[in-house]
Amino acid sequence: MNAARRTGGRLGNWAALLWPALLLICLIPGVLPGLINPLGLGNVGAFEPPLWRLTLTHLGLVLLSCVIVLGLGLPLAVAVTRARRDALRQLAETLVGLGQTVPTLAVLALAVPVLGFGWAPTLLGLIAYGLVPVVSNAVVGLRGVSPGALDAARGMGMSARQRLWRVELPLARPVILAGVRTSTVYNVGTATVGAALGAGGLGEPIINGLSQQNTALVLTGAVLAALLALSLDALMSLFAAPH
Amino acid sequence: MIELHHLEKRFGGSLAVQDLNLIFPDGELTALLGPSGCGKTTTLRMINRLTEPSGGRVLLGGQDTRTLKPEALRRGIGYVIQQVGLFPHLNVAQNVATVPDLLGRDRRATAARVDELLDLVGLDPDTFRHKRPGELSGGQAQRVGVARALAADPPVLLMDEPFGALDPLARDRLQDAFRDIQRRLRKTVVMVTHDIDEALRLGDRVALMNAGRLEQFGTPDDLIYRPVSDFVRQFLGEDAALRQLAGQPVGRFMVALHGPDGLQPGRAGTGGAASPLPAVAVEETLNARSALSVLLREGTDRLTVTRGGQPVGTVGWHDLRASGPERP
Numbered sequence: 182m183n184a185a186r187r188t189g190g191r192l193g194n195w196a197a198l199l200w201p202a203l204l205l206i207c208l209i210p211g212v213l214p215g216l217i218n219p220l221g222l223g224n225v226g227a228f229e230p231p232l233w234r235l236t237l238t239h240l241g242l243v244l245l246s247c248v249i250v251l252g253l254g255l256p257l258a259v260a261v262t263r264a265r266r267d268a269l270r271q272l273a274e275t276l277v278g279l280g281q282t283v284p285t286l287a288v289l290a291l292a293v294p295v296l297g298f299g300w301a302p303t304l305l306g307l308i309a310y311g312l313v314p315v316v317s318n319a320v321v322g323l324r325g326v327s328p329g330a331l332d333a334a335r336g337m338g339m340s341a342r343q344r345l346w347r348v349e350l351p352l353a354r355p356v357i358l359a360g361v362r363t364s365t366v367y368n369v370g371t372a373t374v375g376a377a378l379g380a381g382g383l384g385e386p387i388i389n390g391l392s393q394q395n396t397a398l399v400l401t402g403a404v405l406a407a408l409l410a411l412s413l414d415a416l417m418s419l420f421a422a423p424h
Numbered sequence: 425m426i427e428l429h430h431l432e433k434r435f436g437g438s439l440a441v442q443d444l445n446l447i448f449p450d451g452e453l454t455a456l457l458g459p460s461g462c463g464k465t466t467t468l469r470m471i472n473r474l475t476e477p478s479g480g481r482v483l484l485g486g487q488d489t490r491t492l493k494p495e496a497l498r499r500g501i502g503y504v505i506q507q508v509g510l511f512p513h514l515n516v517a518q519n520v521a522t523v524p525d526l527l528g529r530d531r532r533a534t535a536a537r538v539d540e541l542l543d544l545v546g547l548d549p550d551t552f553r554h555k556r557p558g559e560l561s562g563g564q565a566q567r568v569g570v571a572r573a574l575a576a577d578p579p580v581l582l583m584d585e586p587f588g589a590l591d592p593l594a595r596d597r598l599q600d601a602f603r604d605i606q607r608r609l610r611k612t613v614v615m616v617t618h619d620i621d622e623a624l625r626l627g628d629r630v631a632l633m634n635a636g637r638l639e640q641f642g643t644p645d646d647l648i649y650r651p652v653s654d655f656v657r658q659f660l661g662e663d664a665a666l667r668q669l670a671g672q673p674v675g676r677f678m679v680a681l682h683g684p685d686g687l688q689p690g691r692a693g694t695g696g697a698a699s700p701l702p703a704v705a706v707e708e709t710l711n712a713r714s715a716l717s718v719l720l721r722e723g724t725d726r727l728t729v730t731r732g733g734q735p736v737g738t739v740g741w742h743d744l745r746a747s748g749p750e751r752p
Contacts, residue, residue: 333509336474336582337523337572338499351513 197415204408208233213401223397228386236405239382242300242372243413246307247365254312255357258319259345270320277316280309285371289378303375310371311364318360322353362417369410373402383409425450426471426580426612431480433466440466442636444480450579451610455617455627459659463636464616468582471614472501484580499523502573502581502611506588508565510557516542516568517553523576534575541571546601563594570602574609583615587622599626620660624648625671632656644668666713669744674715675708677744678729678737701735702726708736716744 207213213232214225228235257277261270280288285306292302326349334344350357376384383406390398426448433441441463448454456464469475471482473494482489489497510519517538524534539549545567557565566586573581586602587595603626606613617623623630624644632639632647639659640652648664651657661667705728706715718727719741726740 327507327509327512329505329507329509330511331509332474332505332507333503333569334511336472336498336503336505336509338495338497338526340495343526348511352511354513 194419197419200408200411200415204236204405204412207405207408208236213404217397217400217404220397220400222400223390223395225395225397225401230381232386232401232405235381235383235385236409238380239369239372239384239406239409242303242307242375242380242382243365243368243409246304246311246368246372247361249304249308250311250315250364251361253308254315255319258316258323262320262323263341274317274320277312281313283309285310285374289374293378298379300375300380302378303372303380306374307368307371311368314360314363314367315357316360318363319353319357322356322360323349325356326352358417358420362414365417366410366414369406369413373406425483425485426614427481427483428467428471429481429483431467431470431482432478433463433470433475434478439636441470444636444638446631446638446641448612448614449629450612452628453606453611453613453615453626454629454631455615455623456631456633457617457620457623457627457659458633458639460618461635462633464618464633465584467633468584468614468616471580472498472503472582474498499526499576500578500580502576502578504566504569504573504581504583504586506585508557508562508569508589510560510565510568510572512557515554515556516547516560519557519568520572520575522572527576529576537575538571541574542568544574544605545571547571561594562590563598566590566598567601570605574611579612581611581613583613585616585618588617588619595622602626620664621667621671624664624668632659634659666716669712669716670714672712673709674706674712674727674729674739675731675737677712677715678708678739679743680737681735701728702738704728705730705735707731712744715739 207216210227210231217225254277257273260266261273288306288309289302292305296302296305330348330352331344334348339347372380372382373384373387376382376388383402386398386402387406390396390400390402428444428446431441431444431446432439444463444467456467458464466475470477471484471489473489484497484501511522514522517535520538520541521534524537538553542549542552547564547567552560552564552568557568560568566589569586573583587598590598599622606626615622615626624647627644629642630644630647631641634655640647640656642650645668647656647660648668651660702724704718704722704724706718708729708731715727719725726738728735729737729739
């Protein structure tokens, strides 16, 4: 049984590399225009900056927002799941939920007068949007830790800090990582909006395509953003797998 | 030795435990028995301060537990609960090693200690060391739970309905195993249970609680044959004596053939010829309640007790009663 699970796992590992491989192939200069131009939707020429630079910028935006989201969301979730903080937890969930109910475009538009154009307002939008799945999953994961395990941990003399690091976080890990994964994949899509604010990334060909009525250009940006999302999702599934 | 002095716990307006005075003697297993809601679990949890008392004192080896840090206090006390509470992300060996790790003990010594403990609770270390709690049966998981509580060799063990969630067969086996372990280790054990059979079977002493107060504290015999109140009599039930017999092998009650009383009663001095033994025989490992049932079924007064088929003694009505009032 163990051997079967191991080979199954290895096959899954290889499948997870499929999307990143496809993404890399599409980034070779000339490959994507060669595939899209025959569709007769418009004309795609050489890009300035090149597609790989746009993809890296996009990835940078997403990963940076992801790190900030984790840095804010995880301590917040831990803080509100301590004993006798039910009211605080509900307040936090409502406030965090607001970030996802207000449309990202509105967040960006409101942020521009304060933060100017570029990465700053885009990051703010991504953080507001990405915080929800991370915080709510972390809260669910931490609250789902078996009361028996917690009582045993306390009864054996673990301090609050030891219970958090040795019992609660490891047990909540799969649920927390699932939240991070959702948040990251959402934000690959959301980050395309950032191009309108001059943050660059894969939104650039999309916005240029819209203004030039060039569907092929829109398709180029969309395909790459989708492949990037699928790649990140697949790579993160490797980390989320139970050890 | 654990001493409770005027211990009290108030939840809101109601008293869960009031004016409780008890001494748990060293090296003995005391069963905290009582109906649900009688305060027995609260009492247990006040000993290692998982619940803080509202009043009174707990002395552990003469020291007031309030003078210790709760974490330090708990690391020195073994703790076993009904839900077992093994950590599902750690394997069996890591679970057992929890408290030695918290105490910063040497890794290699701990690994040897883990194997020793798995052996003690009847689990083969090579088979079970690397298993995850999810791969264990209920009985196996609770054996690991007991091993984990004993890991740092604490003098005191607190157990909250440790066998309550097991099926009857696994419970019987684990109770037997635990009785053997306790006979060897002689820990000071406080075991919460609502199961009368378990209390009579495992307890050197039983503390029967009712509505937050101590109703009676004594040996199982005291509670059965010398109940101090109607509540005690009713709680143990009319068949209390039978329950107690059920927990003991008939061999404990027999009159040995070659002992000081070795001759058959009423047949002394027949000049060396073997006196006839009772026709009906039972093995010495049979529980005494079943032996009593055999006496009733066969309509006879005495049974032969055998060991591996060889007669070693006899037992009759009076011997079985001897677990009761006449015994010191």
